[in-house]
Amino acid sequence: MTKSTITKGFIAAGLMNTIGILFFTKCFTNDVIPETDPVVMSYFGLLMIMVWGAAFIAVARTYDQVKWLVGVFIIEKLCYVIAYVYWFSNNSLQEVYDKDLVAGIFYSLYGLNDFLFMLFFSYVFIKLSKIKYKLKTK
Template sequence: MMFESAGAVRNKLIQNGFILAGLSNILGVLVCSKALTNEVMMNAQPNVMGLFGLVSILLWGLGYIAVYKSYAQVRWLIAVFVIEKLAYVIAWLSFITTESLSQVYDQDLLAGIFYTIYGANDFLFMIFFAFVFLRTQPASL
């Protein structure tokens, strides 16, 4: 019976984290936006979650998945992911403290769910990406 080393298990967990981050972006946007047709979702925070913003989130999700096997070689890209997630957390905090979440729910359940969780979700993945960045050794010169 073979056992994986702790490093191999950690690497697999990190890889799965990148896939989960990507799927979270892709499926979260596609489901809650009703395949990019949910006007309530897009109008509630148009500068962030308009059509262009939602397509951008899909692209970020594809980016996370694209590096799941090579994350250790793109350490500074992972730092960019941390900053990107921080930007969405700040955007969410701005929304949640200045807009009426109950009005969004009144207009559309999926939009309400999205606006309830997107900031917390981005915060968790920001922490994940920061952990990966800090655990990844810089390339030697």
């Protein structure tokens, strides 16, 4: 992956976390999402997801200077993947769809979205680790 592609990946992750939250929560007017998972997806939790998105965008052009922050992004995404698997194994997706189509789509996608961006951040972290290692061995 080129530096330009990776930069776009960080921006995409940030937009998914910011614009995506605004869309799926209908600008924080959709009560179904926080009611469905009041711990992880409370209104405060949703706001914090947007803050993470802003962080992804903030380092989009300088990610190669903050390898360990990219590592933190991996952990952040892993936490949401685990939360999603736990939620999905203990709840009915159909019940969410019955209450609100948009919330149902959100709960159908957010775990996969976080998993894919976790893989993306992992790729970037590994790539940065290899670059730093090559520089140290020369």
